[in-house]
Every structure is written in C-alpha cells, then in structure tokens.
Amino acid sequence: MARDARMSDQASAIPLCASADLADGGRAHVFDLLEYGQPARGFVLRHGGKVVGYLNQCAHVPAEMDWKEGQFLDDSGQWILCSIHGAAYEPASGYCVGGPCRGKRLKALRVDEHDGQVSWYPSVTLTPAFGD
Numbered sequence: 683m684a685r686d687a688r689m690s691d692q693a694s695a696i697p698l699c700a701s702a703d704l705a706d707g708g709r710a711h712v713f714d715l716l717e718y719g720q721p722a723r724g725f726v727l728r729h730g731g732k733v734v735g736y737l738n739q740c741a742h743v744p745a746e747m748d749w750k751e752g753q754f755l756d757d758s759g760q761w762i763l764c765s766i767h768g769a770a771y772e773p774a775s776g777y778c779v780g781g782p783c784r785g786k787r788l789k790a791l792r793v794d795e796h797d798g799q800v801s802w803y804p805s806v807t808l809t810p811a812f813g814d
C-alpha cells in the first residue's frame with residue numbers, strides 16, 4: 683500500500699532541474715506555475731545541502747522577491763532577502779525573521795531530490811503552468 687502511494691507520488695512529480703544546477707548558497711531555479719489558476723512563480727534553492735522550495739511571493743505584499751532572476755540569498759548566503767523592502771526569511775523554514783512581515787512565512791512548495799533530479803509536487807492550489 684505504501685509502495686503504491688509512493689509510486690503514485692512519483693508519477694505526479696514535475697522535474698525542475700538537475701541537482702548539480704543548485705549550488706549550496708547559490709542561485710535558485712525559478713519556474714512558472716499557477717496559484718489558484720493565476721500565473722505565479724516558484725523557486726528552489728539549496729541551503730545547508732538541502733533543497734527547499736517556495737512560491738516567489740513575499741509575505742509582506744504579493745510581489746516577487748529576487749534581486750535578479752534566481753538571486754534570493756543575501757551575500758552571506760544565510761537569508762532569503764526580499765529585494766523590495768528587505769524582509770529576511772530563514773531558507774530552511776520560510777519564516778520571516780526581520781522586516782515588515784516579521785513572523786509570517788513564505789508559502790512552501792513540496793519538493794524533493796532523487797537520483798540527481800530536483801522535482802516539485804503540485805497541490806490543489808499550486809498547479810503546473812504548461813505550454814510556456
């Protein structure tokens with residue numbers, strides 16, 4: 683039963699990029715998706731060796747956060763920083779530790795990494811944007 687559920691999960695995984703494309707503390711892979719049917723963007727990055735994924739939408743106002751395409755982390759590689767008003771988020775949890783939305787969180791994406799591949803699992807509200 684658990685094996686069947688796992689196989690079903692794998693069938694719904696959307697491949698995003700190769701593991702090697704995500705350097706620890708480096709640039710993110712940004713991709714299009716739909717949130718409640720509306721165009722939005724998500725990103726995955728590697729921090730502390732682990733791949734994390736979030737909707738590219740600040741918890742302060744729903745704006746994209748990257749300084750340049752895929753550039754979310756500050757110079758120290760310690761925080762995800764919003765380029766608009768400087769909110770700082772913990773990469774591992776998406777929790778905002780400083781700035782105008784302190785105490786709020788980024789919307790997490792379910793992602794994983796297997797066999798050199800980083801994948802995303804869509805949800806009821808966050809779905810693939812095909813045809814772009």
Ligand code: FES
Pocket residue numbers: 740741742743744745747764765766767768769781782783
């Ligand atoms: S929009 Fe991100 S801190 Fe204001």
